[in-house]
Amino acid sequence: MPSDAHPDKSEKILILGGTREAAELARQLVGQGLDVTTSLAGRTKEPAPVEGKLRMGGFGGAEGLAAYLKAEGFTRVIDATHPFARNISANAVKACDIAALPLDIRTRAPWQKQPGDLWTEVASLEDAANALPQNARVLLALGRQYLDAFLSRTDCHFVIRMVDPPESPLAFTSHEILAAKPSSDPNEEAALFRSHAITHLVARNSGGHGAYAKIIAARKMGMPVVMVGR
Numbered sequence: 468m469p470s471d472a473h474p475d476k477s478e479k480i481l482i483l484g485g486t487r488e489a490a491e492l493a494r495q496l497v498g499q500g501l502d503v504t505t506s507l508a509g510r511t512k513e514p515a516p517v518e519g520k521l522r523m524g525g526f527g528g529a530e531g532l533a534a535y536l537k538a539e540g541f542t543r544v545i546d547a548t549h550p551f552a553r554n555i556s557a558n559a560v561k562a563c564d565i566a567a568l569p570l571d572i573r574t575r576a577p578w579q580k581q582p583g584d585l586w587t588e589v590a591s592l593e594d595a596a597n598a599l600p601q602n603a604r605v606l607l608a609l610g611r612q613y614l615d616a617f618l619s620r621t622d623c624h625f626v627i628r629m630v631d632p633p634e635s636p637l638a639f640t641s642h643e644i645l646a647a648k649p650s651s652d653p654n655e656e657a658a659l660f661r662s663h664a665i666t667h668l669v670a671r672n673s674g675g676h677g678a679y680a681k682i683i684a685a686r687k688m689g690m691p692v693v694m695v696g697r
């Protein structure tokens with residue numbers, strides 16, 4: 468990485484983004500006068516603005532990404548994607564190998580269980596659904612593409628928090644949608660748990676600070692968390 472003291476102004480950097488950390492990195496590097504392009508998959512309808520250049524959409528696999536890197540003359544790639552976005556991270560490794568470019572991996576480390584955390588750690592969404600007790604009232608802090616595994620739990624009530632509301636109705640027996648971003652304040656998260664009489668939280672172990680407030684809130688309230696690992 469170029470250092471703050473001596474940024475290499477000839478660098479042309481592609482950040483594989485879609486996270487707060489990626490946006491922060493773009494801001495820092497643009498501030499150093501570097502040529503920075505952030506790439507987003509294009510899943511979010513109204514992505515937060517990023518500094519520098521922006522491109523959207525898939526590349527067409529590792530080969531497509533390698534061809535793009537060469538055609539655009541990039542000198543470095545930074546993988547700052549979400550830790551659960553595995554395909555793009557694997558593609559970045561292959562593409563940088565093909566294009567003979569350096570790759571900086573800046574994906575987040577997972578959260579570690581702390582004293583007071585009541586986590587049931589599971590390896591899949593299906594295991595998470597099975598880990599819920601009967602008649603639980605569950606906050607699902609998961610994206611749209613991760614919900615179907617919970618449809619089988621017709622005994623539970625699901626409060627589903629999503630950034631963009633779903634385009635078609637969800638097939639849960641009992642659910643409500645909260646179209647909202649997670650709060651970074653544990654007290655606000657705790658207030659939300661109380662106002663919806665939540666008994667269990669289901670979360671993926673994403674790491675980082677942005678989504679950690681709900682984990683702190685659950686710890687303070689002694690609320691069980693079903694934590695889906697990577």
Ligand SMILES: NC(=O)c1ccc[n+]([C@@H]2O[C@H](COP(=O)([O-])OP(=O)(O)OC[C@H]3O[C@@H](n4cnc5c(N)ncnc54)[C@H](OP(=O)(O)O)[C@@H]3O)[C@@H](O)[C@H]2O)c1
Binds near residue numbers: 532
């Ligand atoms: N997975 C999550 O939980 C999560 C949470 C928050 C944010 N995000 C962000 O959302 C994006 C998509 O996540 P995902 O889990 O669907 O990823 P994924 O399964 O790893 O990627 C699926 C395909 O989407 C395209 N893609 C993914 N990230 C891209 C990027 N930054 N720029 C251009 N194309 C990208 C690639 O298509 P091609 O093969 O055609 O290049 C990739 O093969 C990522 O950028 C990630 O940082 C993901």
